[in-house]
Amino acid sequence: MEIRDIFQYEVGKKSRFSSEFQGLCAQIIIDKEDMAQLKMNGGQNVWLENDVGKVVVTARRTEDESHPGLGFMTNRLWSNQLVRVDGVGCLIPEFKAIKVRVSGSNKGVTKLSELLERMRR
Amino acid sequence: MLCEDIEVALKVGAIEKSKNLCRKGQGHFQALFTERTVPCIEGIETSEEKAIAKAAEILRDADSPLFYGWSNSSLEAQKTGIELAKKLESKIDDTSSFCQGILLERVLKGTLPSCALDDVRNFADVSVFWGSDPSNSHPRHLSRFSYYPRGSKRQKGYDQDRNCVVIDVRKSSTSKLCSNYLRIPPGSDAELIEALLAIQDGKMPRFGEKKRIIELATILKKAEFGVIFPGLGLIYSLTNKMEIFDGFLAKLNAISNYKVIPMGGHYNTRGFNELMLNETGYINQVSFKNGMHHGPENDVINAAKSCDVCVVVGSDPLSALPFETAHSLAKSKLIAIDPRKSLTTEAASVVIPSAMYGLEAGGTAIRMDGLKISFEPIIESDLLSDEELLRRIIEAV
Numbered sequence: 194m195e196i197r198d199i200f201q202y203e204v205g206k207k208s209r210f211s212s213e214f215q216g217l218c219a220q221i222i223i224d225k226e227d228m229a230q231l232k233m234n235g236g237q238n239v240w241l242e243n244d245v246g247k248v249v250v251t252a253r254r255t256e257d258e259s260h261p262g263l264g265f266m267t268n269r270l271w272s273n274q275l276v277r278v279d280g281v282g283c284l285i286p287e288f289k290a291i292k293v294r295v296s297g298s299n300k301g302v303t304k305l306s307e308l309l310e311r312m313r314r
Numbered sequence: 315m316l317c318e319d320i321e322v323a324l325k326v327g328a329i330e331k332s333k334n335l336c337r338k339g340q341g342h343f344q345a346l347f348t349e350r351t352v353p354c355i356e357g358i359e360t361s362e363e364k365a366i367a368k369a370a371e372i373l374r375d376a377d378s379p380l381f382y383g384w385s386n387s388s389l390e391a392q393k394t395g396i397e398l399a400k401k402l403e404s405k406i407d408d409t410s411s412f413c414q415g416i417l418l419e420r421v422l423k424g425t426l427p428s429c430a431l432d433d434v435r436n437f438a439d440v441s442v443f444w445g446s447d448p449s450n451s452h453p454r455h456l457s458r459f460s461y462y463p464r465g466s467k468r469q470k471g472y473d474q475d476r477n478c479v480v481i482d483v484r485k486s487s488t489s490k491l492c493s494n495y496l497r498i499p500p501g502s503d504a505e506l507i508e509a510l511l512a513i514q515d516g517k518m519p520r521f522g523e524k525k526r527i528i529e530l531a532t533i534l535k536k537a538e539f540g541v542i543f544p545g546l547g548l549i550y551s552l553t554n555k556m557e558i559f560d561g562f563l564a565k566l567n568a569i570s571n572y573k574v575i576p577m578g579g580h581y582n583t584r585g586f587n588e589l590m591l592n593e594t595g596y597i598n599q600v601s602f603k604n605g606m607h608h609g610p611e612n613d614v615i616n617a618a619k620s621c622d623v624c625v626v627v628g629s630d631p632l633s634a635l636p637f638e639t640a641h642s643l644a645k646s647k648l649i650a651i652d653p654r655k656s657l658t659t660e661a662a663s664v665v666i667p668s669a670m671y672g673l674e675a676g677g678t679a680i681r682m683d684g685l686k687i688s689f690e691p692i693i694e695s696d697l698l699s700d701e702e703l704l705r706r707i708i709e710a711v
Contacts, residue, residue, distance in 0.1 A: 207345060270637075
């Protein structure tokens with residue numbers, strides 16, 4: 194599910210291409226129980242994958258109330274790799290309900306340059 | 315939120331001191347000094363004059379141009395953009411198409427009652443943030459208008475005079491500040507509305523934690539002046555069932571006084587929607603090809619699949635839209651008018667730098683509540699505004 198984050202917004206206003214901004218975009222907040230199932234504590238990278246696309250981001254553990262099965266990302270290029278368009282109409286409800294498989298990854302976070310390259314292909 | 319009470323002292327390359335700037339505002343002002351665009355054709359730096367001429371040439375040869383963006387630009391630029399789209403018989407759409415448009419249209423056409431944010435500050439005793447999180451999206455909303463300020467009829471302070479309700483699928487930053495937080499499962503907003511309506515009819519709700527929902531219904535019922543601030547969480551959950559929300563508002567207004575102010579995320583989305591409504595009878599998704607047509611085939615998601623040229627003003631669709639749409643736009647000939655580098659300017663065939671509104675250029679915009687706000691430039695700049703650049707293109711096509 195996509196959310197807003199003021200820290201990401203502020204950094205993004207200053208620089209869309211900085212590693213700090215990319216770090217704030219390329220992450221998913223995952224529930225503690227789900228993290229335990231993935232055998233992770235937070236800070237490790239995960240594959241997010243569905244039939245629309247796939248991307249590697251950093252997993253962060255929720256510090257507030259539990260929300261098993263539900264992850265949160267900010268709206269940017271990384272989350273948008275996974276948003277379905279066909280058959281949903283202009284409101285794109287999948288912005289708020291993106292279904293993905295999550296698995297551990299030993300790869301680095303997908304770089305902005307790689308995502309730009311995908312777009313140009 | 316077009317805050318008009320900001321005081322800033324600038325020094326070379328940085329903000330020296332500021333008053334009333336939120337984090338978003340800090341980012342906006344600091345953007346003056348970083349990642350500015352230069353005129354480019356196919357990635358090669360050129361002059362502004364040549365970039366404008368190339369944009370005009372591309373548009374003259376275009377079969378199916380699309381004009382998109384507009385939410386972060388002035389009313390004057392939006393008006394000029396609509397004029398250019400008409401002249402070229404193009405499609406035109408804005409970010410509201412996949413954001414707040416469905417609610418804004420209801421407000422602009424009078425289907426949903428609305429009010430000014432100043433009325434919220436002076437009279438509202440219940441503010442409901444439904445699927446919205448102003449602490450992250452509109453940081454000064456609570457302090458200036460909807461929760462913390464004292465108003466003419468709300469003199470006792472927020473803890474005695476106001477109730478703030480957050481309905482969300484998660485414990486958002488705003489929910490931690492407000493007096494009432496109801497968590498609901500994703501996509502269950504329609505069921506919540508039905509439960510609240512059932513309570514009003516004297517029935518037991520068949521949804522969620524009954525006690526909490528009855529408490530919420532009581533708060534809503536007792537309000538003297540309530541305002542609902544819907545965010546994308548509510549809009550995407552209801553999608554094509556928005557009439558349920560209309561009915562809910564009508565029912566609330568039968569027993570109290572409720573208004574709706576959609577939480578538009580960009581500073582002038584409402585401005586574009588108002589201009590388009592006055593000009594065409596529709597708020598977005600219009601084609602001027604062989605007359606004037608409206609429909610989802612003209613929204614950015616569908617139009618991106620068939621356009622051969624896309625002019626982007628006041629937006630970064632390659633960053634904000636789903637990959638498939640961004641990919642389609644990147645494959646078309648993109649003309650980006652933008653003061654700052656973005657993914658869209660990176661992929662654009664032509665980049666034309668513009669002055670930043672409110673900092674380097676003056677103009678007007680319509681705030682989320684319908685108030686027209688004028689702004690003056692605070693520093694001198696040689697850069698032309700979006701409006702001036704679009705005017706030059708109109709003259710050249």
